[in-house]
Amino acid sequence: VLHRALTFAVRFAALTLLLASPVVGQPPEPAPSANRWVREDIAVEFSARPVGGQGELREGNFAEVEFRITDAATGRPLRSLAPGAWMDIGQPVAAREKAPLDCRQKMSLYLSGRIGIRPMLDLNSYFVLTLNRESSISVVDPYVGMPGKTYVFAHIPLSRPGADWAKTADHKRLFVTIPRSREVAVVDTEGFKVSTRVPVGGTPMRIVLQGDGRYLWVGDDSAETGRSGVVVIEAGTLEIAGRIPTGRGHHEIALSPDDRWAFVSNRDEGTVSVIDVARLAKIKDVKTGPQPIALAYSRSNQALYVADGKSGEIAVLDGRRHEVAARIAAKPGLGPMRFTEDGRWGFVVNSEENAVHIVDSANNRMAHTVRVGGRPYSLALTRAFAYVRSLDSAQVSMIPLSEVGREQPPAVKEFAAGTERPGAASGIAVAGPIVPAVVEAAVMVANPADGNVYFYMEGMMAPMATFRNWGHRPSALEVVNRSLKEIEPGVYQTTVRLPLAGKYDVGFVLNSPRLLHCFVADVALNPALARRGPPLEIEYLVSDRRVSVGGDVTLAFKLTDAATQRPRTGLGDVRVVYYMAPGRERIAAPVREVADGVYETTVTLREAGAYYVYVAVPSVEVQFADLPFLSLIAETGGQPVRGRAAN
């Protein structure tokens, strides 16, 4: 909790630092009065409204932030744009001094990607979630652009290790199967907490959320024959809508794109059960082979592909008649199978043959078999590549989709995601270790053996960044996207939680054509939030916040009782922490009282950069995030110091 608070505070600090810096040059822009702005024939209309309600925006509540982008002349929506946006508090309600602001100036700073300079709310952020073997989920803020460094944004404890997970289309909820607790944990990704635990019984393993979001399908791998099957959960209410025994063995689950049919494999039964979703009733068991090990539905062929681990065959089930329409021969050892988004090419790993087979759904023939060594066990697809993870190799293999279907088999490329082979870690999860990143043409890869998450961008020789997971061993990854999404033609929206009351600058950027504009949003104080502010007020007795690098700096601050406005003397547990943006190496410094209510500490700023100083007094329940902090700039030669990533 402290960590989160600090993380948030750091962001806020970075911002305030900027705001408080003297602005040289042009006077600040006048605040635009309207929320519609037109430039170069493009109209941008900004709105922010409370989620699920009317009225004003209030601190602590969620808001839907929306940009409607249209052709100014015709009113036609402009589609498929990738706007960027930020929200910064321009003027906190409780601000003592009115700092001069320049929204545009701030935005160009954010765009330059400098370390430690981040807005309060980045409307284009995303998080990487790692399903750890230590009964937890780590939430990593990848902060792309800062190689080699990251921090864990939040940590979500689970009752036991999770096996598989599925998220809602809006990325707001994540459902995690926990076999040893016989439950499904529901993670609220706004607050990154387990909000509900759904006891499903049995051995819940595979979990799939159907396309329209209505039902969660949970494979129950119970050994009891009469029980082994699927549990169907109403995703909205989390009530169990049905239990459908389908047969023995592990269950893989696939749905037709229209959510009419659910397909459940029964590994030890050699069958695939077909379930009518509208009636939640099994209508058929189809014998597909001795060991159905993977299911993949081809949208283009409207057919279900069933890979069999033992026979090495892929059975093709007609999506309407549910009969085996074709069989494609491969070799025993088949594992997970996936189709390209259009459904044309099916990729299936073969761990015994050290190969990946590529099936052409247009004619149900094997188009290629490419060699991928080290016992491949998992695969993921982006628009450009199929990524394959092997148990016995730290290398991730990449098969370029553009080369699939040609006369020559595609040339496999590789990069190393760590140095240890994933197989060195025991207990590989059902969920996959590779997930496409939110940014185009990039993936995140977990290495359960070394505990790291690797960020790889297509075209590079090696991962761009490594995210350490603080001693946890991630077996699977997910991504929670907080970016603006085009929810309707020309309407780009996201949901944010408004941390503070005040007047916000809402920066909006479009790349092509290059447009940059600032809107304004007002957020009211929330009477529902207890107004018990901290019992203390703080005043930093600092004349110049620009200090030289390397030396010790003595800081004094005065603590006042908020109610009586009298100095608080004799506080024995005043604590100070400070660190350099973006939050590494938190250092605690000793504090002494030097006068009535005046306390002093010494900080050492070893590197050039932005530093943040926080004060807490646990005895009066004042935490680090409760009091305003102090920002310092450590610089050399009197020049403002730039972050390492500065260009």
Added chain:
Amino acid sequence: MRRALLVFPVLVLIPALAAAGNLSEAERRGQRIYLEGQGRGSITARLVGPGLTAPGSAFPCASCHLDEGPGVREGGVRAADITHATLTKEFPGVRPSGRAHGPYTDETLKRAVTAGRDPGGNLLHEAHPHYVMNAEDLEDLVAYLKVLGQEPVPGVSDTEIRVGILLPDGGPLEAAATAVRDLLQVYFEELNDQGGVYRRKLRLVPARFDPLRPASAAAAARDLIDGQDVLCLLANLGVPPEDEGLALLAAANVPVIAPLQIAVRPPDGADDHTFHIYATVDDQARVMVDFVAAATEGSLARVAILHATDRIGTAGAAGARQQADKHGLMVVVEVPFAAGRLPAAESVRLLREARTDTVLFFGPGTDAVAFLHEAEREQWRPPFLAPAPMVGATVLSTASELTRTVFLSSPVAILDVQSRDAAPFLALLAKFGTPGEYSSFHVAAYAGAKLLEEALRRSGREVTRHRLVQALGSLWAFPTGVTPLLTYGRSRRVGALGAQILTIDVERQGLIVAAPWREPQ
């Protein structure tokens, strides 16, 4: 220098054929409202956000909900899935639309269209316009919405895709037509042996017409569309240029792939459903002028344009004129003439008087030969350029001293029979014809078949005419093995947009490449 014998069809232009599937009248009218925003009465769209009113045609349903009705598509755009199955589905709690409501009925569907409210009374997102239309149009639209996304697709059954081809019965192109049909039959057989396309076999449905009877081709086309149930047409040839059927075909939206005829570039958007392999006559004219400009480097800057007054001759002349302007070549004289009736002696006199250096010719081969004879008689031998598809066969058959200064533009790049790429084509050819002997008809028909196969693969099992057109229109640098790479786009319906320049090898009765295949500058 590579050589090959090329034979070209008489040029004809061919717009699209069409039919509207097996919809009821009401559904068909509703489809028009859905796709084009036009009904029997007037339709307007009120945009709630900006508070504007616009004609319905500016905001047809399909522009957001897309042609088949399902929601999420390109670019992450999320418009609601409005297929009937989804709209009428029971769904407790919040639907993917973000709203909670019961299943739609006809009445609530109408209210959604006109008042922007769902069955629960919730406002649709304000991006959804409120439409104003009369009750009849609303009925039609609802009728169509019920079948949206599941309309029967012409020519597509559970096991088969039917592809039509228009062929002349008799006339000079009969043999070529038979050869093309044979090639396509063998191509389809091979494809079917390989598993077909998405568990369906391809079937060629030939429709013969009498090229000498004016209404015959139209009748055959109508029969193909209405009676024979075809998804698309492939490699049509020999349809007379002024055949009345062409107008009928153009109105309907049947995809036509690789018509084996030279074409005129249609006005933008006029014919979205015809996909040509080779450059139109105007683009060929541009390549001819580029060739003249490069060869003369300004020293021979006085060109004359001779052109027939039919549509193709006029288009060729227009292309030449524009490109000459671009290069700063001077068009010293233009002689328009009725096709087949060039006043040769008069023309030669006019051109010589204008001190013409180079002749650009767009008309029938007989007129070209007449001109060349007359010039020869006057012992005047200027470079003479013409599109091979217009004059080729006639000029070639009279190859002699007369044709030594003739340059032909050919949109067809000469096939390198030694190349690996061409091997599948030659292997296929060997299965039904004389090995090694082929014409440009074979090449173009084969390229068309490759194109169709690829587009069908990209369309998926749920192929529709619309999806097929989308798939064709998004092909980029597609290799057929026998043509330059084919690229299509939103406003590009010619795959290999370019030409090469050939000269005639008089001794060997063949063609020699004077300038390799290239796109116009």
